[in-house]
Amino acid sequence: MSRELFKFKGGVHPPEHKAESNTRPVHAAPLPKKLVIPLRQHIGNPAKPVVEVGDRVLKGQLIGAADGYISAAVHASSSGIVSAIGPAVVPHVSGLPDECITLSTDGLDEWIVHAPLDYRAMEPSDLRMRLRDLGIAGLGGAVFPSAVKLDPGATHSCPTLILNGGECEPWITCDDVLMRTRADDILQGVAVMRHLLGSTEILIGIEDNKPEAIAAMQAAAQKMDYAIEVVAVPAIYPGGGAKQLIKTLTGREVPSGKLSTDIGIQVFNVGTAYALARAVHHGEPLISRLVTVTGHVLRPQNMEVLIGTPMHTLITLAGDRDGTTGVLMGGPMMGMPMPDLDVPVVKATNCILVKSRDLFPPLPAALPCIRCTRCADACPAELQPQELFRFAKTGDFGRAQEYHLFDCIECGCCSYVCPSHIPLVDFYRYAKSEIWAREKEKRAADLARERHEFRQFRLEREKKEKAEKLAAKAQAKRAELAAAPATEGPAQTDADAKKALIAAALARAQAKKAEVAPKNVDHLPPEKQREIEEIEARRAKIRELARQPLETDEKKS
Amino acid sequence: MITAILVMVAIAVVTGLVLGWSAIRFKVEGNPLAEKIDAILPQTQCGQCGFPGCRPYAEAIAKGEADINQCPPGGEEGVKKLAELLGVEPKPLDETHGTPKPKSVAFIDEQTCIGCTLCIQACPVDAISGAAKQMHTIIAVECTGCELCLPPCPVDCITMVPIAEDLPHWKWKHPVVMLKQVSGEARA
Numbered sequence: 001m002s003r004e005l006f007k008f009k010g011g012v013h014p015p016e017h018k019a020e021s022n023t024r025p026v027h028a029a030p031l032p033k034k035l036v037i038p039l040r041q042h043i044g045n046p047a048k049p050v051v052e053v054g055d056r057v058l059k060g061q062l063i064g065a066a067d068g069y070i071s072a073a074v075h076a077s078s079s080g081i082v083s084a085i086g087p088a089v090v091p092h093v094s095g096l097p098d099e100c101i102t103l104s105t106d107g108l109d110e111w112i113v114h115a116p117l118d119y120r121a122m123e124p125s126d127l128r129m130r131l132r133d134l135g136i137a138g139l140g141g142a143v144f145p146s147a148v149k150l151d152p153g154a155t156h157s158c159p160t161l162i163l164n165g166g167e168c169e170p171w172i173t174c175d176d177v178l179m180r181t182r183a184d185d186i187l188q189g190v191a192v193m194r195h196l197l198g199s200t201e202i203l204i205g206i207e208d209n210k211p212e213a214i215a216a217m218q219a220a221a222q223k224m225d226y227a228i229e230v231v232a233v234p235a236i237y238p239g240g241g242a243k244q245l246i247k248t249l250t251g252r253e254v255p256s257g258k259l260s261t262d263i264g265i266q267v268f269n270v271g272t273a274y275a276l277a278r279a280v281h282h283g284e285p286l287i288s289r290l291v292t293v294t295g296h297v298l299r300p301q302n303m304e305v306l307i308g309t310p311m312h313t314l315i316t317l318a319g320d321r322d323g324t325t326g327v328l329m330g331g332p333m334m335g336m337p338m339p340d341l342d343v344p345v346v347k348a349t350n351c352i353l354v355k356s357r358d359l360f361p362p363l364p365a366a367l368p369c370i371r372c373t374r375c376a377d378a379c380p381a382e383l384q385p386q387e388l389f390r391f392a393k394t395g396d397f398g399r400a401q402e403y404h405l406f407d408c409i410e411c412g413c414c415s416y417v418c419p420s421h422i423p424l425v426d427f428y429r430y431a432k433s434e435i436w437a438r439e440k441e442k443r444a445a446d447l448a449r450e451r452h453e454f455r456q457f458r459l460e461r462e463k464k465e466k467a468e469k470l471a472a473k474a475q476a477k478r479a480e481l482a483a484a485p486a487t488e489g490p491a492q493t494d495a496d497a498k499k500a501l502i503a504a505a506l507a508r509a510q511a512k513k514a515e516v517a518p519k520n521v522d523h524l525p526p527e528k529q530r531e532i533e534e535i536e537a538r539r540a541k542i543r544e545l546a547r548q549p550l551e552t553d554e555k556k557s
Numbered sequence: 558m559i560t561a562i563l564v565m566v567a568i569a570v571v572t573g574l575v576l577g578w579s580a581i582r583f584k585v586e587g588n589p590l591a592e593k594i595d596a597i598l599p600q601t602q603c604g605q606c607g608f609p610g611c612r613p614y615a616e617a618i619a620k621g622e623a624d625i626n627q628c629p630p631g632g633e634e635g636v637k638k639l640a641e642l643l644g645v646e647p648k649p650l651d652e653t654h655g656t657p658k659p660k661s662v663a664f665i666d667e668q669t670c671i672g673c674t675l676c677i678q679a680c681p682v683d684a685i686s687g688a689a690k691q692m693h694t695i696i697a698v699e700c701t702g703c704e705l706c707l708p709p710c711p712v713d714c715i716t717m718v719p720i721a722e723d724l725p726h727w728k729w730k731h732p733v734v735m736l737k738q739v740s741g742e743a744r745a
Contacts (some may be wrong), residue, residue, distance in 0.1 A: 053652060086595055096722065098724045237565070430729040430731050434728065434729075447602065449595070451682040451683055452600065
């Protein structure tokens with residue numbers, strides 16, 4: 001270990017609890033009867049369904065196409081029939097439903113025809129679009145579409161590529177187990193990343209509490225024909241955060257509001273590298289991942305799980321126990337409570353953590369903030385959590401933004417050390433979502449203003465155009481009339497022109513009236529004409545007769 | 558004495574010229590205060606304030622002809638922001654102009670619509686598409702929920718649908734912190 005390591009500020013040392021789950025061998029979870037595959041599993045636009053209810057789909061078949069640049073496709077995790085397309089409960093803290101495709105599996109697990117990609121011969125942009133269509137997204141937690149991250153952009157290269165095997169969050173061991181068992185595949189994925197990004201320096205950061213993973217990765221790295229440095233980094237939470245790992249390995253900091261690519265560094269999770277290797281070397285889309293099932297279960301372990309598998313089947317498989325008080329997706333520091341255990345495993349699901357009263361005793365009631373600033377000491381983003389808390393609580397979001405609320409990575413160190421047990425991160429999440437909602441409202445208001453102003457302008461313009469058209473028409477008519485009688489007499493005044501105009505209009509109207517007179521009595525033979533005259537005479541007589549008694553009646557009254 | 562007067566006169570003339578020139582050179586078009594007020598208003602263009610749109614209301618506030626609490630879609634928060642901008646005390650919303658309602662968008666029942674275009678003429682943000690004797694429909698993303706299309710409709714086929722909370726619009730709620738009750742003895 002010749003590399004000089006750096007230390008980021010803050011961080012905490014929560015109990016690791018890794019040994020529970022990382023010793024058991026990895027098994028594939030059995031095929032469930034029903035797979036629920038959400039269309040929004042990644043950051044960006046949700047995928048668009050390309051199948052219909054009743055269709056038979058094969059394993060690995062595209063069922064939701066990527067929609068736009070920042071998006072990723074979703075695929076059938078096994079063969080079967082599409083039984084529903086519509087809202088279903090997804091693993092989200094709100095418990096709200098979202099668009100999903102539900103498959104009834106047929107148990108055959110029949111693969112669609114797939115072939116490896118010759119990535120070296122492919123145009124980089126084509127390869128990226130192919131990866132997007134294979135549904136590759138970051139498996140570290142953020143689920144950002146990898147194709148976007150693999151675009152070096154205008155600089156055409158990203159000198160440093162960091163593979164994140166930190167896995168600092170307690171309880172979770174899926175990356176650890178992946179590195180132990182599939183190190184060679186991971187490095188195949190790294191080769192693709194290197195090819196696309198043009199990186200010259202490749203670092204793999206692994207926390208030093210995973211010696212087996214470090215040994216496996218080092219052994220695999222030796223086989224490659226270019227330098228890959230496997231670096232053991234000190235185990236401290238959140239040392240596996242992208243910005244923290246960059247700081248530890250390179251000593252550089254990502255400036256506030258910037259991306260790591262702005263300083264020439266790109267970070268990927270080891271799981272993403274593995275998925276990339278499967279995609280490129282086997283043509284397989286991202287339809288399964290390693291998931292740690294741990295906590296209050298009989299056999300904590302890692303499983304290879306198909307995307308869309310209901311979480312409760314995995315908990316049953318790991319042996320559920322009495323006294324469960326809830327389930328988190330993710331670890332104890334950043335994990336989200338699941339509203340329902342029917343929710344499916346998605347690309348973001350790295351861990352299913354079953355809670356119990358013994359393992360996770362309920363937090364004591366919160367006390368007021370005493371401004372001890374222990375949170376500021378623990379904050380790895382070097383923020384002032386106590387100030388952010390004050391602003392978020394009182395709704396002073398502008399000040400919260402001035403104090404760089406959006407640099408908060410929601411790691412939970414502040415809540416962990418708070419002696420008053422204040423759920424600080426909940427306040428920051430609340431403040432962030434309020435700010436986003438306001439920005440959205442502001443954009444909507446700006447659009448409405450613009451459209452309203454354009455409407456006013458349009459109405460004004462239409463009025464003007466109408467008036468101009470009328471004026472032009474009148475002018476033309478006048479000029480025409482003025483020109484016609486000019487041959488007769490030169491003494492033409494404006495009033496005369498107007499008079500002539502009226503006369504002409506009258507003549508036109510009369511001509512029109514004459515035109516619409518009934519035509520079926522014109523050009524009749526004389527006998528018909530006589531008949532009509534007789535009828536008319538009779539009619540006149542009857543009319544005369546009818547009027548007389550009426551007049552006499554009137555006289556009487 | 559005379560020198561002093563001349564100097565003062567000269568200064569006055571020079572200053573006057575500079576001021577006069579800058580009044581022409583740096584003339585601000587429109588009312589910048591009205592702009593700022595308009596930026597706070599929600600732009601629903603609903604006219605509940607009694608003015609034909611947000612901009613005229615903003616101008617009226619800037620001139621001091623209207624109060625700051627006449628905008629129900631802006632809610633209490635809008636009043637607070639206006640009060641902060643204008644340096645006055647915030648006051649409760651004037652109920653005579655209406656009460657805040659949940660955000661909604663208009664919806665046209667296409668079975669009932671006769672295609673009369675009256676709602677299209679009423680919409681302040683051109684968010685209704687359609688033509689005479691053709692079915693009309695609301696462009697939901699552009700609808701401000703002003704309800705101005707409701708009264709002109711001769712067949713009452715437009716309803717206001719509140720925007721349901723879905724995943725992309727979901728917000729974290731203000732955390733409810735269980736504060737520990739300090740016992741009476743401890744306080745005493």
